Amino acid sequence: METTPTTRQTADTFTAFFRDRGHRLMPSASLVRPPGDPVLFTAAGMHPLTPYLEGRPHPLGRRLADVQRCLRTTDLEEVGDPTHLTVFEMLGSWSLGDYGSRQSLRWGYELLVDGFGIGPERLHATVFGGDGQTGPDDESLRAWQELGVPVETTREDNWWSNGPTGPCGPDSEIFVWTGDGPPLGAPSGDDRWVEVWNHVMMRYRRLDDQGLQPLSRPSVDTGMGLERLAMVLQGRRSVFDGDLFEPWLRLLPPLWGIEGTELRIVADHLRSAAVVIADGVTPGANGHGYVLRRLVRRVLTLLWRHGRDRDPNTPATPATSRTPATPATLADLPAELIAATLDHFGLPYPVARVREVLLAEERRFAGMLSRGRGVLARPRFSGVLDAGDYAYLHDTHGLPRELIDILRAE
Numbered sequence: 001m002e003t004t005p006t007t008r009q010t011a012d013t014f015t016a017f018f019r020d021r022g023h024r025l026m027p028s029a030s031l032v033r034p035p036g037d038p039v040l041f042t043a044a045g046m047h048p049l050t051p052y053l054e055g056r057p058h059p060l061g062r063r064l065a066d067v068q069r070c071l072r073t074t075d076l077e078e079v080g081d082p083t084h085l086t087v088f089e090m091l092g093s094w095s096l097g098d099y100g101s102r103q104s105l106r107w108g109y110e111l112l113v114d115g116f117g118i119g120p121e122r123l124h125a126t127v128f129g130g131d132g133q134t135g136p137d138d139e140s141l142r143a144w145q146e147l148g149v150p151v152e153t154t155r156e157d158n159w160w161s162n163g164p165t166g167p168c169g170p171d172s173e174i175f176v177w178t179g180d181g182p183p184l185g186a187p188s189g190d191d192r193w194v195e196v197w198n199h200v201m202m203r204y205r206r207l208d209d210q211g212l213q214p215l216s217r218p219s220v221d222t223g224m225g226l227e228r229l230a231m232v233l234q235g236r237r238s239v240f241d242g243d244l245f246e247p248w249l250r251l252l253p254p255l256w257g258i259e260g261t262e263l264r265i266v267a268d269h270l271r272s273a274a275v276v277i278a279d280g281v282t283p284g285a286n287g288h289g290y291v292l293r294r295l296v297r298r299v300l301t302l303l304w305r306h307g308r309d310r311d312p313n314t315p316a317t318p319a320t321s322r323t324p325a326t327p328a329t330l331a332d333l334p335a336e337l338i339a340a341t342l343d344h345f346g347l348p349y350p351v352a353r354v355r356e357v358l359l360a361e362e363r364r365f366a367g368m369l370s371r372g373r374g375v376l377a378r379p380r381f382s383g384v385l386d387a388g389d390y391a392y393l394h395d396t397h398g399l400p401r402e403l404i405d406i407l408r409a410e
């Protein structure tokens with residue numbers, strides 16, 4: 001009987017494929033970008049490679065591949081839907097001034113069809129069709145036509161940039177049909193076409209004046225979300241339904257009585273927090289620490305809804321003596337979930353330290369909630385709050401607006 005590949009096997013198939021084609025494998029870089037970097041967190045596999053895409057020679061050569069952990073805060077509100085995660089892994093391959101888009105797309109096709117067994121009739125591509133500044137990406141268009149894959153051309157959706165300035169270029173996205181019946185229509189009109197792989201032809205640098213300067217050494221940068229690919233290969237409807245989240249979705253509901261979207265958010269955020277902590281971040285008022293703080297506090301807010309928060313002076317309750325009325329605490333988060341996450345990401349970091357950081361933030365948040373309740377009980381804050389009230393509460397009592405709104409909604 002044919003078995004579906006696990007997430008880890010899927011990543012291994014990808015890296016072996018590119019290694020066999022002369023690519024050197026790089027270890028994943030940290031989620032935390034170094035000081036001076038324009039982004040706080042690694043949000044795409046190419047972020048650590050930016051200087052090399054701009055022309056600096058890479059010590060490992062011109063063909064590279066990796067499995068890079070990434071964090072996207074832009075997607076935070078979408079977490080809980082079937083395809084968005086805060087921390088995820090991106091499979092990446094690069095040609096730094098070596099082969100061009102035709103070769104990259106042909107290998108893309110070969111890996112998806114022969115390596116992963118996706119029927120060629122389930123593939124659809126999109127290609128940059130040109131705009132006022134740049135012509136259409138004819139090389140990529142021809143590559144797909146040679147392979148017999150249907151192509152849709154777009155403008156904005158097929159242009160990739162790293163930010164307002166820096167390396168950029170036309171891209172070609174590969175979609176896989178996930179509907180029950182035979183493939184219908186095109187990706188822009190039917191979301192049963194799921195995007196799995198993006199091949200970016202890094203041909204330009206966007207300048208401060210928005211002009212485009214051709215790069216002296218064009219490159220190809222590809223990125224494919226591992227969890228989404230595994231979802232497609234395992235024939236699932238959601239990234240939460242596969243092997244990675246199975247222990248979370250099994251162990252958390254009996255512990256905390258959560259389900260559905262809330263369960264997915266709690267699992268995603270705690271898993272992400274564990275990885276961020278293991279990359280050296282502690283909760284704080286800004287930067288990396290603030291992102292971590294938001295993740296943990298969002299979890300606690302969901303767990304403590306409906307007045308379920310606990311007094312910071314009450315010791316944590318062992319899970320075995322829990323009753324439905326006992327408030328939830330991260331002290332009960334099973335160590336095996338943290339250990340499996342750190343192991344999956346290859347992070348040699350103590351599980352106990354992750355728990356300490358989570359619990360310290362829980363205590364801090366619980367303390368803020370009880371102090372905040374006292375302040376907000378004053379008659380001055382009984383009506384509608386204006387900007388001056390929010391500023392006072394923030395500046396004098398350290399209460400951020402989102403927390404004030406949570407407390408007032410209780």
Ligand code: SER
Nearest residue numbers: 044046198221222223
């Ligand atoms: N940079 C592209 C992306 O993030 C491909 O790696 O999608």
